[in-house]
Amino acid sequence: MVKLTVIARITDGLPLAEGMDTGLEEKELDFYKQQAKSLFKRLSHGQNQPSRMSVETGPYFFHYLIEGRVCYLTLCDRSYPKKLAFQYLEELQREFERLNHSQIETVARPYAFVKFDIFIQKTRKLYLDTRTQRNLSRLNDELYEVQQIMTRNIQEVLGVGDKLDRKLSFFSSSSSNSSSSIVSSLGFLTLFSSFAEVSQLSTRLTAESRIFSDKARDLNRQALIRKWAPVVIVLSVVLIFLFMRRSIWG
16 A cells, blocks of 8 residues: 655755655654655765665555656555556656646745645555556556566665765775875875764764664564554453353353
8 A cells, every 4th residue: 555655856855745644653654754855865966876666664665766857756565566656656757747847947845736645645546456457457567567676675775885985985085196195284184084074974874774773673563563463352352251151151
């Protein structure tokens, strides 16, 4: 099931429109909206990013597509078919571009296209039940291929690796190019400052990655409790009833 949908401008990460499912608890919703914001920020700063990707996060997947410098992102249950998720995003992309193409690059305030939520909710309802004839036909469409779309973990996408590598690369290059003047006090201070910046960046990004990991585990645990708690309660009631019945009639 589609839980959250956000459309953002890829050049600066500005959110343009949003649609959500009220089934998410407020704590969950805030957490995944923050992750979506971090993804947009990461995509806006990166180069040669995949135009389509699935990102694993706790009990859900983010799926996104980038078209015309706009990112269309949705959060779905793990069990929701990837093929339907991307067809849903494509429908949003076509309509959003048709209606707002000329304004996308000029708007400055967040959620400038808030009225597009009506179309998001209308389209989302069409994709809720994967067993409808319409959606089964889409799932069986052999011409629509999603197997080649990359899947990564949220910590891989937002983690320390790429940013730290670029800092270390810059640091190494700067050290090599300035080897002739490194004996000077100014060169030494510059070198020390760059090293300190890399260390601080590594510490901060590692801490953020741990926070995301801890929150994802906590939400995953809560999802499992909500899923199995009714079963446990029913079984407990049945066992108590059988025990009492045996005690009374035994």
